[in-house]
Amino acid sequence: MSAPPVIRVRGLTKRYATVDAVRGVDLDVQAAEVLAVLGPNGAGKTTTIEILEGYRSRSGGEVSVLGEDPARPSRAWRARVGVVLQSTSLERRLTPREALGLFAGYYPDPRPVEEAIELAGLEDRADERIHRLSGGQQRRVDVALALVGRPDLIFLDEPTTGFDPSARRRAWETVARLRELGTTIVLTTHYLEEAEALADQIVVLAGGRVVAEGTPAALGGRDRGRSRISFSLPAGVTAPSGLGAVAAPEGYTVLEADQPLATLEGLAGWAREQDLDLLDLEVRRPTLEEVYLRLIGAQEHEEAGG
Amino acid sequence: MIALVARQLGADLRVFWREPASVGFTVALPVMFLVLFVSIFGNAETRVGGRVIDGATYYVPGILALSITSAAFLNLAINVVIARERGVLKRARSTPLPPWVFMAGRVGTAILVAVGLAVVVSVLGAVLYGVELPRATLPAALLTLVVGSAAFAALGLLVTAAIPSEDSAPPITNVIVLPLYFISGIFVPSEQLPTALVTVADVFPVKPLFDAMLAAFAPTGGSGFAWGDLAVLTAWGVGGALLAARVFAWTPRRE
Numbered sequence: 276m277s278a279p280p281v282i283r284v285r286g287l288t289k290r291y292a293t294v295d296a297v298r299g300v301d302l303d304v305q306a307a308e309v310l311a312v313l314g315p316n317g318a319g320k321t322t323t324i325e326i327l328e329g330y331r332s333r334s335g336g337e338v339s340v341l342g343e344d345p346a347r348p349s350r351a352w353r354a355r356v357g358v359v360l361q362s363t364s365l366e367r368r369l370t371p372r373e374a375l376g377l378f379a380g381y382y383p384d385p386r387p388v389e390e391a392i393e394l395a396g397l398e399d400r401a402d403e404r405i406h407r408l409s410g411g412q413q414r415r416v417d418v419a420l421a422l423v424g425r426p427d428l429i430f431l432d433e434p435t436t437g438f439d440p441s442a443r444r445r446a447w448e449t450v451a452r453l454r455e456l457g458t459t460i461v462l463t464t465h466y467l468e469e470a471e472a473l474a475d476q477i478v479v480l481a482g483g484r485v486v487a488e489g490t491p492a493a494l495g496g497r498d499r500g501r502s503r504i505s506f507s508l509p510a511g512v513t514a515p516s517g518l519g520a521v522a523a524p525e526g527y528t529v530l531e532a533d534q535p536l537a538t539l540e541g542l543a544g545w546a547r548e549q550d551l552d553l554l555d556l557e558v559r560r561p562t563l564e565e566v567y568l569r570l571i572g573a574q575e576h577e578e579a580g581g
Numbered sequence: 582m583i584a585l586v587a588r589q590l591g592a593d594l595r596v597f598w599r600e601p602a603s604v605g606f607t608v609a610l611p612v613m614f615l616v617l618f619v620s621i622f623g624n625a626e627t628r629v630g631g632r633v634i635d636g637a638t639y640y641v642p643g644i645l646a647l648s649i650t651s652a653a654f655l656n657l658a659i660n661v662v663i664a665r666e667r668g669v670l671k672r673a674r675s676t677p678l679p680p681w682v683f684m685a686g687r688v689g690t691a692i693l694v695a696v697g698l699a700v701v702v703s704v705l706g707a708v709l710y711g712v713e714l715p716r717a718t719l720p721a722a723l724l725t726l727v728v729g730s731a732a733f734a735a736l737g738l739l740v741t742a743a744i745p746s747e748d749s750a751p752p753i754t755n756v757i758v759l760p761l762y763f764i765s766g767i768f769v770p771s772e773q774l775p776t777a778l779v780t781v782a783d784v785f786p787v788k789p790l791f792d793a794m795l796a797a798f799a800p801t802g803g804s805g806f807a808w809g810d811l812a813v814l815t816a817w818g819v820g821g822a823l824l825a826a827r828v829f830a831w832t833p834r835r836e
Contacts, residue, residue, distance in 0.1 A: 329675070350679070351677070354676075354677040357675075360668055363667075363668070364667060364672040365667070366592070367667075368596045369592065373592065376588075380584070380585060381676040381678040404599070420672070424677075
């Protein structure tokens with residue numbers, strides 16, 4: 276038997292006064308795994324996460340987080356869970372080092388403050404008052420506070436929203452290092468490349484339900500979907516119709532292939548005969564974004580259709 | 582646990598001290614009132630409850646009551662609402678920190694700020710206006726200071742539940758205390774107020790705080806303990822704390 280999952284959710288529902296925010300969600304997260312929860316605004320991501328964090332009650336279903344029901348969080352349980360809320364939540368007049376020292380005192384076995392500073396990449400700004408830090412740096416203080424207690428499980432609710440690309444890369448490095456240290460991580464994000472870079476498993480929520488789950492490579496049948504072969508041709512030349520070519524904008528020809536190798540062989544033979552080099556030839560799998568938008572689009576279509 | 586409370590208290594004091602607006606508002610206002618009162622109304626002798634005392638000796642306990650209310654009630658409530666709306670309380674709730682330690686830090690900060698402010702106001706009163714500071718009745722003054730600031734801190738925690746946003750915290754708390762200052766004898770001696778207003782003021786906690794402080798500064802004899810007033814303050818504090826424990830909100834109102 277494998278170890279029990281860190282998070283196990285079955286049939287989770289949450290009903291607010293007039294809306295069903297979560298309508299029957301199942302989740303399993305294994306130890307030292309990174310789960311990314313994707314979905315449009317209003318999909319139920321934050322509601323689900325906050326139920327798992329112990330902030331919100333649920334209307335129905337079973338939830339186990341680190342072997343306990345988060346609806347009745349014990350002190351020992353809180354000591355094992357780190358939380359980064361969706362918006363920055365810091366005492367702005369303290370410095371990162373002071374805030375981390377304060378938080379470290381809350382936990383039975385904290386990380387040394389220096390280590391938390393280093394993990395979050397705050398070495399240069401550790402003694403500056405938090406209100407003088409940039410938004411991205413403040414967000415890193417949020418992350419440092421979540422990991423100073425040496426948690427087994429960390430929730431990151433949109434940790435890099437508003438980051439510039441290089442800051443996002445550094446945040447990813449922090450998450451990757453935490454994962455190497457054996458921390459289980461649940462993150463929500465709007466950035467598909469973030470999910471792709473960090474997640475072992477992805478769950479897509481829409482309308483309060485799981486509409487797809489899987490590894491980043493296989494989500495929504497991405498590993499089996501058609502490949503796109505694209506190239507441009509000189510003026511006046513058209514690809515043979517036998518390959519199923521579809522003209523695309525900006526002078527590109529695009530082929531959609533179930534069996535890319537066979538299609539490429541046909542294309543290569545034809546190009547040789549025509550004495551064409553196809554210098555910009557590109558074979559591409561569907562991106563995570565394309566798969567995601569298709570999944571979300573299907574869900575919205577279903578809801579609109581009733 | 583004591584170390585935990587001490588660290589929380591230390592951090593809260595530090596945050597208070599680094600917020601120029603709250604320091605200015607809490608410390609400068611009572612000092613300004615003291616100087617203004619004596620300048621406007623003079624230091625002439627006043628009759629209070631059959632005793633004759635000079636003006637400053639009347640005003641200093643009043644300003645002390647105002648200082649305690651300001652430090653413990655307004656300042657605490659405004660800062661707790663700000664922390665709540667910025668998610669600081671919600672975040673703290675996710676840690677193993679017991680909620681009461683968090684509260685103890687805030688209440689302890691309120692008491693220490695009130696004590697510090699009381700020292701400043703008393704010393705200024707003595708140096709500038711020759712107010713005689715309590716000696717035999719010092720224990721009564723200190724007990725009043727601690728009971729009063731603890732009670733107002735509890736009420737400050739309670740009132741946060743009725744404040745919807747950061748912006749509305751200062752007006753709402755001021756609307757509560759300003760009329761009480763007027764009817765409790767702090768701005769205008771109770772002898773000059775309609776008895777109906779004084780009766781109303783007796784129900785609320787500002788007047789018992791002022792009366793107890795006045796009894797310590799201008800004793801009619803004895804040790805200066807105003808047990809009846811202290812009992813009313815304690816009742817307000819305990820009631821406020823019990824109710825606050827039920828209605829206190831840790832998450833931002835906008836959520």
